Amino acid sequence: MSFKVALNFEDGVTRVIECNDGETVLDAAYRHQVKLPMDCSDGVCGTCKGSCKQGTYDLGDEYIDEALTDDEAADGLILTCQMLPQSDVVVSIPAASSLCASGPQSITSTITSVNALSDTTIELNVALSEPLDFLPGQYINLGLPNSDETRAYSFSSCPGSKEASFLIRNVPNGLMSTYLSKNANAGDVLPVTGPLGSFYLRAVERPVLMLAGGTGLAPILSMLASLVQNPTSQPVYLLYGVTNVDDLVKLEALQEYADALDNFSYATVVVNPDSAHEKLGFVTDHMESVPFALADADAYLCGPPPMVDAVRQYFKDAGTNPYSFHYEKFNPSQPKEEAA
Structure with a gap:
């Protein structure tokens, strides 16, 4: 038996490794040539401290209080040298991936189809070249x-498959938009680097509010695809906003998710x-x-900066914040900005 461990580094890079039953996260990482911070590897120094708030695991009792206090352990902090996963887990590592000899993966992709879903949205x-594990909501x-x-695009497809899809805003005279709408052909090979980002679906333990603007629907679709594979009893509600009615895309897919969930x-x-x-x-x-009550919900928002700012102001004016709020805002041809 083995479990997937998603190592989420502080620079947004995610590396997914396999951890065998009874194997520590630190040992599994080194087996995959990922050099996580460590010194003693005996639960004494605390150098390998990280956090895990998704998945189940055992820390045992071989570490000392100076390395990890009971309060820290109760709050989800872990020592990778002691952590034994008992399910798939997501572990936050307080170090840059470059310091752990683990940058983002670089693979290739081959275009299978390019579809103009509307005047404003292209589906790629x-x-x-190989299946890419990522956390639903992340980008490449x-x-x-x-x-x-390069340009940054969120997956609209489910993790772990060799088939991937993206919703791309059709920006007039945009470099990627022009290529896809005028020059791209099936069989073209495009380099892919990732996965990246701290905007991803956490363990669903309470109601989930999803807010999407335009092509910000892409990571939401990936999250919904993941929920089909990992159903939850919690209610999930999406508000999807666009400028014009013709900008509404993937409605058939949304209805399929509504039928499946x-x-x-x-x-x-x-x-x-x-x-x-x-x-x-x-x-x-x-x-x-x-x-459902906003205060009881985890909120996920992806959209252009004015939408993100408006939603944040709404929560402030309403005096009611979600239990947790994760958002990603994007500008054409500019890096994404994220907040966890």
Whole structure:
């Protein structure tokens, strides 16, 4: 028996390794040539301290209090030299991946199809040279053929498959947009680096509110795909906002997720006041439709900066913050900004 351990480094790089039953995370990492911080490896120095708030594990009682106090252990802190996973886990490592001889993975992808879903959204489907494990919600840097230029895109597909998909905003004269809409062909090979990011679906232990704007729907779709494979009894609700009704994409996929997940529901919102759409305005105008208390929920938001700022202001003005709030905002042709 073995378990997957997702090592999430402080620079946003994630490395997924296999840990055998009875093997410590530290030993498994070194077996995979990932050099996690350590000194004594006996639970004495505390150098290998990290945190784990997703998955189950055993720390035993061989470490000393100076290395890890009872209060720290109760709060989810761990020592990788003592940690024995009992399920798949996500471990936060307080060090940059470069210091652990473990940068992001570099593989290739081959275009299988490019679909114009609307005037504003392109769907890119690729076959990866090898399956890529990532946390649902994370992104990769995607390169263009014969170029050093890369762009960051969130997966809209489920982790662990050789088939991957992305929703890409069609930016006028954008480097990637122009390539995909005018020059790309099935069979083109694109470099992939990742996975990256601290925006990902945590263990679902309470209601989940998902908020998406435009192509910010991509990581939400990946999260929903993951929930189909790992169902939850908690309610999950999505508010998906766009500028014009024609910008609404992947509605068939959302309905399929609603059919597959008994506790998932969603609503779409259109900004354009001239639209005949049922819900007009911004997602913040329709928070009353959320079927649970915000204070009891984990919230996940992905969208352009004005949307992220508006939602944050809404929570502030309402005087009610979610139990936890994870967001990612994006600008065309610029690095993503994340907050956990």
